[in-house]
Amino acid sequence: MDDVEMTDAQDAFASFSSKGKGKQVVRDSDSAVNDSLPWVEKYRPVTLDDLVSHKDITATIERFIDENRMPHLLLYGPPGTGKTSTILACARKLYGPMWKSMTMELNASDDRGIDVVREQIKSFASTKKIFSSGFKLIILDEADQMTQAAQNALRRVVEKYTRNVRFCIICNYVSKIIPALQSRCTRFRFGPLEQDQVADRLKYIIESENVNITEDGMKALLQLSRGDMRRALNILQACHAGYDVVNEDAVYNCTGNPHPADIEKIVSSMLSEDFTTSYSNISKLKTETGMALQDILTEVYNYIELVEMPSAARVYILDKLAEVEYKLSTGSSERIQLTSLIGSFKIATELMNK
Numbered sequence: 001m002d003d004v005e006m007t008d009a010q011d012a013f014a015s016f017s018s019k020g021k022g023k024q025v026v027r028d029s030d031s032a033v034n035d036s037l038p039w040v041e042k043y044r045p046v047t048l049d050d051l052v053s054h055k056d057i058t059a060t061i062e063r064f065i066d067e068n069r070m071p072h073l074l075l076y077g078p079p080g081t082g083k084t085s086t087i088l089a090c091a092r093k094l095y096g097p098m099w100k101s102m103t104m105e106l107n108a109s110d111d112r113g114i115d116v117v118r119e120q121i122k123s124f125a126s127t128k129k130i131f132s133s134g135f136k137l138i139i140l141d142e143a144d145q146m147t148q149a150a151q152n153a154l155r156r157v158v159e160k161y162t163r164n165v166r167f168c169i170i171c172n173y174v175s176k177i178i179p180a181l182q183s184r185c186t187r188f189r190f191g192p193l194e195q196d197q198v199a200d201r202l203k204y205i206i207e208s209e210n211v212n213i214t215e216d217g218m219k220a221l222l223q224l225s226r227g228d229m230r231r232a233l234n235i236l237q238a239c240h241a242g243y244d245v246v247n248e249d250a251v252y253n254c255t256g257n258p259h260p261a262d263i264e265k266i267v268s269s270m271l272s273e274d275f276t277t278s279y280s281n282i283s284k285l286k287t288e289t290g291m292a293l294q295d296i297l298t299e300v301y302n303y304i305e306l307v308e309m310p311s312a313a314r315v316y317i318l319d320k321l322a323e324v325e326y327k328l329s330t331g332s333s334e335r336i337q338l339t340s341l342i343g344s345f346k347i348a349t350e351l352m353n354k
Contacts, residue, residue, distance in 0.1 A: 039233045043205055048089045051082055053197045057188045061090055072167045076174040077190030080228030084141055087168045091137055105139040117153040125161035136165045143169045144176035155180045192227025211240045216248040258291050263299045270345035278342050293334045297325050313348040320344035
């Protein structure tokens with residue numbers, strides 16, 4: 001009898017242990033999934049207080065929510081400035097744990113032609129939740145990719161179902177949204193983030209992920225982000241994965257952007273050397289580093305702002321930079337446009353010497 005009881009106890013203990021192990025495996029799996037997320041999603045702000053910028057906009061929207069006077073919203077501005085994060089944080093504040101069932105989000109990757117407006121959006125907007133009070137939320141991300149017909153169909157839906165639903169239209173270029181939709185929404189512009197705001201958030205993530213980054217690496221990262229938090233996080237994660245120490249060289253190598261020292265050589269060559277030598281040196285440098293002329297143009301433009309020169313010469317160079325960039329975008333030869341760029345600097349040099 002004792003042996004039987006002992007066997008039963010061992011079986012029960014084994015069963016309990018296996019359950020415990022199963023739970024532990026689930027926890028480890030959840031942790032692994034969280035660790036494998038891109039940092040853009042892993043560190044996406046959850047509440048309005050987590051957002052690092054545009055405090056005046058978030059304060060205004062928060063006031064709308066607190067007073068239950070939420071209008072239709074139109075959020076526009078460059079990528080990576082917090083538009084989607086802001087409205088998702090608003091949805092969590094409005095609905096709490098039920099925010100997913102009360103929110104419909106459509107992105108540019110979804111089919112958002114006129115049929116979607118007439119069927120999915122209209123169906124969601126025209127119904128109410130049985131166990132929930134208040135309005136629902138429809139988020140149309142990257143709405144500037146919607147067709148004109150879909151936008152025209154949407155304006156009536158926005159007007160007709162205001163009692164049941166609020167629309168939030170998000171886009172990069174507000175000029176691509178028809179005036180009839182713009183007039184039905186309260187507009188907020190999200191400008192590029194300040195470098196200090198990007199730096200503060202990056203420092204928190206760098207500490208959390210134990211990233212070994214140098215001061216010049218941080219400076220290069222902020223320079224290349226250009227106020228885009230998403231871009232900054234993607235560059236940081238890529239550099240951390242590829243290099244033990246994230247320094248200036250690692251950042252520029254990882255992104256493929258021309259190194260400032262190379263741009264300085266190129267500008268110096270175009271200003272001081274004769275045409276043939278300059279063309280030969282720049283072509284050789286392009287081949288060795290794999291730089292595209294389009295990237296060189298962007299960095300030369302930024303570098304020219306730091307060089308002292310007469311106004312007439314600066315205006316001439318900037319005009320020619322724009323012309324070369326336009327011709328490249330239409331499919332012109334890089335070799336021909338490089339000679340045009342060098343030639344414009346030679347003419348600008350003559351203007352400086354007058």
